[in-house]
Amino acid sequence: MKTEKKNQIKDIFDAYLSKKNYRKTPERYAILDEIYKFKGHFDVESMYINMRNKKYPVSRATVYNTIEILLECQLIRKHQFGKNHAQYEKSFFNRQHDHLICTNCEKVIEFCDPRIQGIKDAIEDTMKFKINRHALNFYGQCLDEENCSKKNY
Amino acid sequence: MKTEKKNQIKDIFDAYLSKKNYRKTPERYAILDEIYKFKGHFDVESMYINMRNKKYPVSRATVYNTIEILLECQLIRKHQFGKNHAQYEKSFFNRQHDHLICTNCEKVIEFCDPRIQGIKDAIEDTMKFKINRHALNFYGQCLDEENCSKKNY
DNA sequence: TTCACTGCAAACGCTTTGCATATGG
DNA sequence: CCATATGCAAAGCGTTTGCAGTGAA
Numbered sequence: 001m002k003t004e005k006k007n008q009i010k011d012i013f014d015a016y017l018s019k020k021n022y023r024k025t026p027e028r029y030a031i032l033d034e035i036y037k038f039k040g041h042f043d044v045e046s047m048y049i050n051m052r053n054k055k056y057p058v059s060r061a062t063v064y065n066t067i068e069i070l071l072e073c074q075l076i077r078k079h080q081f082g083k084n085h086a087q088y089e090k091s092f093f094n095r096q097h098d099h100l101i102c103t104n105c106e107k108v109i110e111f112c113d114p115r116i117q118g119i120k121d122a123i124e125d126t127m128k129f130k131i132n133r134h135a136l137n138f139y140g141q142c143l144d145e146e147n148c149s150k151k152n153y
Numbered sequence: 154m155k156t157e158k159k160n161q162i163k164d165i166f167d168a169y170l171s172k173k174n175y176r177k178t179p180e181r182y183a184i185l186d187e188i189y190k191f192k193g194h195f196d197v198e199s200m201y202i203n204m205r206n207k208k209y210p211v212s213r214a215t216v217y218n219t220i221e222i223l224l225e226c227q228l229i230r231k232h233q234f235g236k237n238h239a240q241y242e243k244s245f246f247n248r249q250h251d252h253l254i255c256t257n258c259e260k261v262i263e264f265c266d267p268r269i270q271g272i273k274d275a276i277e278d279t280m281k282f283k284i285n286r287h288a289l290n291f292y293g294q295c296l297d298e299e300n301c302s303k304k305n306y
Numbered sequence: 307t308t309c310a311c312t313g314c315a316a317a318c319g320c321t322t323t324g325c326a327t328a329t330g331g
Numbered sequence: 332c333c334a335t336a337t338g339c340a341a342a343g344c345g346t347t348t349g350c351a352g353t354g355a356a
Contacts, residue, residue, distance in 0.1 A: 131293040140284040
């Protein structure tokens with residue numbers, strides 16, 4: 001990721017911490033940095049392990065705390081793909097998308113489809129409901145994929 | 154629910170148990186019965202409590218076991234609405250639908266929109282993916298609803 | 307200086323597992 | 332009969348909480 005974008009994200013986080021009178025600890029910036037270096041989906045434990053190997057090894061409590069704040073300011077998104085543990089992904093410079101989940105190899109593939117917006121608009125009109133976000137997951141099996149049926153995500 | 158439909162569901166379960174050489178225990182039929190009496194979404198604990206008050210009080214282990222079988226034969230569906238515990242609903246005589254989740258009062262509202270089928274077909278064509286099922290959740294707040302912002306689901 | 311944050315470990319809540327007992331086929 | 336299911340309790344596992352010590356403001 002380009003330094004320029006990285007700084008822009010740091011600025012957003014910085015502004016949010018200021019606005020909410022949250023403290024600007026090195027741990028929080030280190031976790032944000034690590035998350036934005038990371039490609040794809042991650043869970044708390046893997047991010048905790050990642051952090052342990054860096055210059056700012058942090059506790060699980062701090063990872064959970066920081067992830068909570070990053071969710072609040074929408075720099076990350078939370079997903080529950082049917083497992084007992086939550087998965088996350090960065091959401092800035094990353095357009096809204098949905099997910100195909102392969103129930104063989106547990107691979108998660110992203111896709112975009114503009115029609116979901118039409119459904120959202122129709123529901124808001126007919127159901128007296130203000131929609132903030134959505135999650136559309138398709139579950140099935142990937143075809144013609146070399147590594148399918150081997151667990152690797 | 155009409156006796157006729159109830160029998161039809163029992164027959165499906167019965168046939169599935171036979172096919173898989175699973176045993177036909179009274180506990181399993183009692184749990185199926187309780188689930189099909191229940192309206193709306195439920196979790197394991199509430200179903201366990203329900204069962205305790207009936208003629209077949211069963212253990213949690215048996216509830217989990219039976220729910221697993223009912224998922225296999227698609228007599229129920231499993232949902233993760235962002236909480237740490239799974240929720241379930243009966244799925245026979247209950248057309249495929251999606252969910253609006255109010256993040257104030259945690260109410261879950263069902264809706265149907267045929268356009269989701271179009272998205273599914275398009276994805277299957279373009280992504281080399283066989284789709285078995287989907288989950289579309291819209292998160293937001295219900296408007297003009299008397300009891301919203303009070304937790305009651 | 308002060309109070310929110312961190313780290314650690316214990317507690318929590320849902321789910322799974324192990325084992326002795328019971329029972330369907 | 333005996334392999335599978337049940338009941339109970341313990342263990343697992345992701346997440347939350349409590350608390351003493353630390354450091355941002």
